[in-house]
Amino acid sequence: MPRTDRARVGAYGAAACASAYGAMKLAQALGANALADKDPLPPELRERLLARDPLFVASHWALAAAAVVGVVVALATLRPWRAALPRRLLLAVTWTLGILMIARSVGALGHGLVGDVLLLTDVRPPPVGHAALARDLAWWDLLLWSPFFLLWGACWTAAGWRLGRRRR
Template structure:
């Protein structure tokens, strides 16, 4: 059965803000990555370890990877509003939902596992490495990694709502 425009209705207004908030978080994250890829150094010390060292050395492979990551973050950022704005109807719904579910899953797992593990270190359940860069660790625990988690949860909420609305409409049509 072919989808009609009515079947592709936007998510309820009470959840549409999730799509916009996911866009803002993703866009900001993409801009930070693009800044670092373009040669910016402010905040590099919050990365720590080998990432910081390679970024400061302007390692060509690292810079290429950071540009790629910035692009992927931008694509993932656009998924939120694509699910709640009428211009998103230009794309096949299955594609938007597949990409959104994939991105939300990666973001939540990545952010959640990192934050969970870091909390275990911070609370002393797991022992920290003797050469731990505590500055970078704290930036990851309190900003970078929760940011991934929150972005993923917002994108997941709007994707779930969009999927659910489609399923409900299909069920109504079967009655």
């Protein structure tokens, strides 16, 4: 693969991840389970999520819309029409999203690889009364959500890096 094509993979990857995430959130907003029961939330919030609390339904719609914006932003880093958007704004958005998603995947924002491993190895005890659920959700986070956010964050940072290296 030529070097110029490899540099574009980050933006296309960020767009693909945003599409997948947005599709899942749209499905949840429309009433599908679509991995909602695997979301690593505290038990009381998880119950509200699964009961389709209006706040959670609204948040799914908002996240689906944000994912559409994410696809547009990711593709804007590659397309000629990005000239209509301030370059510094695109750089700030791509790098910020990349860093936040990587931080989430590692565990700096509460969930992530480190916290999951600590819980699953009993270094950090699970919540009393919800130990089995906490372990189950930690496995899902360790094997699905954290790697997904790590990939998505790496794609955003690669897109930002490519955009930063390109001449105006």
